[in-house]
Amino acid sequence: MPPVSEEPAEYRAIYNDTLAARDLRHVWHPCTQMHDHETLPPIPIRRARGVWLEDFDGRRYLDAISSWWTNLFGHTEPRISAAVARQAGELEHVLLAGFTHEPAIKLAETLCRLAPPGLTRCFYADNGSAAIEVALKMAFHYWQNVGKPAKRRFLTLSNSYHGETLGALAVGNVELYKQIYQPLLLDVITVPSPDCYHRAAGESWAAYSTRLFEPMEQALAAHAGELAAVIVEPLVQCAGSMRMYDAAYLRLLREACDRHGVLLIADEIAVGFGRTGTLFACEQAGITPDFLCLSKGLTGGYLPLSAVLTDERIYDAFYAEYSTLRAFLHSHSYTGNALACAAALATLDIFATEPVLERNRTLAAHMARRAAPLADHPHVAEVRQCGMILAIEMVRDKPTRTPYDWRERRGRLLYRHALGHGVLLRPIGEVVYFMPPYVITPDEIDLMVDVAATGIDVACA
Numbered sequence: 288m289p290p291v292s293e294e295p296a297e298y299r300a301i302y303n304d305t306l307a308a309r310d311l312r313h314v315w316h317p318c319t320q321m322h323d324h325e326t327l328p329p330i331p332i333r334r335a336r337g338v339w340l341e342d343f344d345g346r347r348y349l350d351a352i353s354s355w356w357t358n359l360f361g362h363t364e365p366r367i368s369a370a371v372a373r374q375a376g377e378l379e380h381v382l383l384a385g386f387t388h389e390p391a392i393k394l395a396e397t398l399c400r401l402a403p404p405g406l407t408r409c410f411y412a413d414n415g416s417a418a419i420e421v422a423l424k425m426a427f428h429y430w431q432n433v434g435k436p437a438k439r440r441f442l443t444l445s446n447s448y449h450g451e452t453l454g455a456l457a458v459g460n461v462e463l464y465k466q467i468y469q470p471l472l473l474d475v476i477t478v479p480s481p482d483c484y485h486r487a488a489g490e491s492w493a494a495y496s497t498r499l500f501e502p503m504e505q506a507l508a509a510h511a512g513e514l515a516a517v518i519v520e521p522l523v524q525c526a527g528s529m530r531m532y533d534a535a536y537l538r539l540l541r542e543a544c545d546r547h548g549v550l551l552i553a554d555e556i557a558v559g560f561g562r563t564g565t566l567f568a569c570e571q572a573g574i575t576p577d578f579l580c581l582s583k584g585l586t587g588g589y590l591p592l593s594a595v596l597t598d599e600r601i602y603d604a605f606y607a608e609y610s611t612l613r614a615f616l617h618s619h620s621y622t623g624n625a626l627a628c629a630a631a632l633a634t635l636d637i638f639a640t641e642p643v644l645e646r647n648r649t650l651a652a653h654m655a656r657r658a659a660p661l662a663d664h665p666h667v668a669e670v671r672q673c674g675m676i677l678a679i680e681m682v683r684d685k686p687t688r689t690p691y692d693w694r695e696r697r698g699r700l701l702y703r704h705a706l707g708h709g710v711l712l713r714p715i716g717e718v719v720y721f722m723p724p725y726v727i728t729p730d731e732i733d734l735m736v737d738v739a740a741t742g743i744d745v746a747c748a
């Protein structure tokens with residue numbers, strides 16, 4: 288916990304407000320209707336430690352959503368900070384074309400060792416959306432290189448999210464982010480998500496997800512000749528309201544993709560690095576995708592970096608004399624940035640030296656116990672959980688699961704309530720969720736759940 292600020296309270300409050308006002312003169316914020324800041328200005332954060340953010344007014348906020356799912360071991364984690372500082376004194380960055388450096392090499396070695404078996408090649412980019420672009424382009428280009436140019440389309444699940452750049456947006460399916468840009472986007476094939484929120488009463492997750500594989504099988508059979516790849520978020524559709532499904536679906540998908548000759552892209556940008564209980568979500572299905580996209584937690588929440596892991600078959604299809612023009616010429620200026628790689632190595636070192644996944648099981652069980660009573664709330668349709676992700680879905684009418692009118696912005700009421708009580712919760716629509724850093728304590732979980740519970744009462748009033 289950070290110490291309380293030294294300056295007089297009046298001064299701190301004024302400074303907080305001054306920064307917010309300066310911000311609004313020039314900064315255009317992501318995923319924000321800037322008009323909303325007329326009633327709720329942005330909160331300037333002065334410093335952070337562990338799960339706590341502190342503003343200039345000395346107020347503290349428990350970061351229950353890991354700063355957009357990036358942070359794993361708390362803010363200003365001493366070992367990661369030291370690794371970045373050390374690296375900054377040696378080499379901050381060098382282009383990764385024609386040159387290399389030890390952090391990039393070591394990180395590729397480590398990721399290939401930890402990833403599902405068979406993934407032996409690591410292509411770097413600098414954010415999640417860029418990793419998705421890389422995987423889409425590589426999959427398309429692979430089929431060009433092996434003489435199957437008709438295989439150029441992508442198949443995705445409803446309610447999926449893969450990022451905001453045009454290619455990533457096209458293969459995603461969250462209407463709010465996508466609809467206005469539709470004229471600019473690739474034409475993709477979409478099949479229903481195995482999202483278990485829609486399962487019948489008494490039906491198991493496995494049974495429902497297996498039943499929902501039928502439309503996927505049909506689409507693969509119908510379109511195999513024109514499909515380059517299927518893209519999925521294994522187990523949890525995070526931006527799609529934290530909807531979850533069973534690993535059985537992924538096993539069926541891997542088998543069907545092989546049978547129909549279609550590549551499989553696993554987007555573990557949000558679910559990777561322990562969020563679902565295993566280091567990678569694909570492990571729970573015992574599958575290896577053709578492309579594994581990683582970012583967010585990769586650097587422990589310190590620096591932007593992403594990686595696409597793939598196998599020898601894909602790599603070999605690009606490997607030839609220059610004059611064949613088969614090379615993958617995609618690049619980003621900051622590809623494989625040395626500071627970001629150092630942060631990632633320090634993060635993975637914590638997994639290697641501490642029983643992180645085991646500790647998380649205890650924390651996840653505590654979270655489950657504390658949140659369970661919320662299932663009885665008259666406006667809660669479901670409490671669902673996958674490892675360190677727990678979501679609570681609020682609805683207008685519980686028996687019919689009729690959602691609230693989005694214009695009522697009830698999630699925003701909860702957001703404001705929680706901030707007032709020292710917790711950063713950022714509901715997606717009417718779904719409030721916890722995805723805390725792994726260093727959260729049981730007491731902090733209690734605070735987080737209690738504030739969410741009173742927030743749900745306020746939001747549903």
Ligand SMILES: *Cc1c(COP(=O)(O)O)cnc(C)c1O
Nearest residue numbers: 414415416448449450554556557
């Ligand atoms: C966040 C996210 C992305 C996009 O990553 P950015 O770094 O925000 O571009 C892609 N896929 C999933 C599943 C994500 O959660």
